[in-house]
Structure formats: C-alpha cells, structure tokens
Amino acid sequence: MSYLLLGLALYLAPALDAAVMPHFQLAGTSPQLMLLTGLVWIAVYRGRKAYVGAALAGLVADISGTGRLGIGFGLLTGLALMMQVLGRRFPLDRPLKQFAVVSAGTAAGVLLISCLGPTPPFAEIEWPQLARWSAITGMYTAVVAWPLLAAVHRRRRHTFS
C-alpha cells in the first residue's frame, strides 16, 4: 500500500511541480515536490524500504528534471543510507527533526542541481544569493511537508498506543 502511494506521489509530483506550484511562489521560489516526496519517505521509513523508496524517488526526480542524471538519485539514496547509519544516534521520531531533514535535504538538493547541472541556471548569481534561494526553497518545502509528517506521526502514535 505504501509503495502504491509512493508511485502515485511520484506520478503526480512532476505534474504539480510544473502546473500548480508556480502559482504558489514565495520570494521567487516554489516547493520542490519531487524532493519532498523522497525526503518524507526517508524521514518516515527505515531500512531497506527507505533505501528503495529513496532510489525510486531520486530516479524519477532526475528523469523529470532537466539537469544531469544521478544528482537526485545520489542525494536521496545517500541521505537514506546516512539516516540508516545514524539511525540510533539521530532517530527521526519527532516531526520537528523530520522537518529539519526535509528542509536541509531540499536545500542541499537545489544547491547541487544548480551547481552540477549541464547548464547551471544560476551560473551568474553569486553564492550568497544562491545559498539564500536554496535555503528559502528548503524551508518552504518543509513547511508544505509539515502537515504530512504530523499526520504520519499522529497515526503511528495511535497505532502503537
């Protein structure tokens, strides 16, 4: 069931990114739903499931984007592995921590895509401006992800209590 939801999200995210999100721009940025899908998956699941979902999301993000292939895949699977290794020391059991991961992950993704793409769209923009833009995008994406993360957290608490 969860993989079905992931597939649906990965199908809808590029369409929403292209058709709807430009209408919700904030300071010239809009939420990155593809990265959001992968990052929420990593924040919610553990182990093999997290890795497989992150790999799928990264692959679809790369294909639906215009930059170089492999950036989204490497970022999301790398993050899933890092969360796996740091799992005990840094458990993502609170929505606030998950918010931080989604925010930082999106900012890192946007920065990477901007810098490593074949034709960097922000080649002429200075680093501070690019960093600010990435940070705003990360925060905005995390704000959009917040209700989703809170709902998952609440559902789990009810399930285990």
Add this chain to the structure above:
Amino acid sequence: MFERRPVRRFSGSTLAACALTALATLALANAPAPLVARLRQCQRQCVLPVQTLLASAVQAPRSPATFAESEQMARDLKAIDERRTEVTAAVEAALARLDDEQAADPSQAQRLLVPTAIEARIIGRQGRSFFAHTVDLDVGLADAVLPGAWVLNPSLPLVDQGQSSGVERGHLVLAGRRVWGQVREVGTHVSTVQKVTAAGYRDLVQLAGQSAEGPRPGARGVLEGVGEPLCRVRLVPSTEPVEAGDLVLSAGGDELLPTPLVYGRIVRAERPRGGLHWDLWMEPAATDDPDHVTVVRVSLNAARLAQREAVAPSSDDPIAEARR
C-alpha cells in the same frame, strides 16, 4: 580498569548499499544522451494528461462570472480590441512615414552597407515534430530539408529562414522593433535563435536615460542573458549616472542601423559598496514569443552599386570592390 569500547562496524548490507549507490550514481551521470532524452520524453508523455488537467483547473476562474459580468467583460474586450486596432494602425503609419523619410534621406543612398530585413516565422511544436520525424527517417539530407540534425537544438526557438536567405550566425532577430534574440545555429532553411534571456547571450548595449528633451545617450555595457526573466547588464562604470527606468539600446550596430533597437528597460540598479561597476538588471522589451520575427542582416547598398555602374559600367565584382 580500562574498558574496551565495542567498535561499531558497518554491516555488510550497508556497505553493499553504499557501493551500489555510488555505482548507480556514476552510471546515471554518464548515461548516453539519446537514452536520457528518450526517457525524459516518455516520462513527459505519461505525465502530460494530468499536467494539462491540473493547469486548466488552476487557470480556471474560481468564481463563475454572472451573465451580466460576462456581458460587461465581452464589451470591455471588444473596446480593448478596437483600441488596439487603432493604436496598431497609428504605429504602422508612423513606422511607414519613418521608413519613407529614411529612404528619402540622401545620406542613406551613399552608404555602402545597409541593413536588410528578412521576415521569418517561428516554427512551433508541430513543425518541430515534423523535422524530428524527418531526421529520424533519414530523408532530411536527401531532400536537403536539413543540412544537419544539430540545427534541431530542442531548447532553442526555430525560425523558418536559413542560409538560403542569407541568414548567418550572430544576426539580430527582432520582434517588431525590439530585439528578441540572435541567430545561434544556421541550417539551409531553418535557424535556431538564442533569446535575449537565454544563458550565454551577450551583446554590446548602450543605456539611455530619460530627460525632458527625450532619451539621452548614456554609458555602454555588456548585456548578458542568465536564463532568467531578467538579463544582466555588466561593465557599466559605477561613476556613470544610471537609474531604474533607463532604456537599454543595442550598440553593436555601429551606425549601420538608422535607429537604435530597444532591448529593454533597467528595473534594478544597485551600486555595490566599493565596486567599480553597477549591478544592473534589465527587463526585456520582447517578453512574449511572437509568431513572426525579423532577422536583420547587413548587405551591400544596391542603390550605391547601381550609381557606380551607371557612371562607369564594368564587370567588376561588387564583393571585390567592397573588399578594396
């Protein structure tokens, strides 16, 4: 006394996943371009129906207009259309007068090089699709439709004029009297255009400030497209007077063009602390994609050549004369 702490080792599966991730990332980064293009095309075709649906849903009016409002809107639209027709006619008449005056100007007849306009039409999605199929079927070369598939850069607009019309790389492409871009790649019958806003676009420009007497020529700089809606104007000394609203005109014509062409208007002007140059951003005048464009090329003045032949008829090659 000393307790040995257990050393945490990564499990075999984690290491395997790391290796797999690194290998897969490298493989994806080095994937052949045609395969990537095909994958992206498939993905876009799959998503397109939903995307179209979402786009139409978002753009639809949130509250349906009443009948009276609809009628009012229709009347307003009609009035705007009439006004636009009047203004267009007035502008065309003024431009025709200007052209007549320039044609009658004796100094124009004495020029060796004159600009020539080539009317061109933008090739849309259907046309591109036709060309793509033609290349796929490998009949493009035989029919001389396309000299090379490299002309079909999918990210650049395509116009239906090429080498056969005298179009060359670097020629300015105008939408009306506003600069829309430059010819980037030239085929026999088609050319690609690099728009002013495209990353990598460069041209020499001159600023023109507003004054009571009309536009006053200002400093020169280099216009650069950065792939965003706004373009950057570089190398304008911070000692020059510049303000938002100044016009940006083409300066590369070097007196070849009778009137400077408009690139756009400065919308942001910042003087960096301690910087030698202004930090300027320009909004292009030609923002929409037009149906028709004009390619400006330089050619020999036929009137002057005709005068020379009338005075001393000879079999000299005009090109050779121009070179002399």
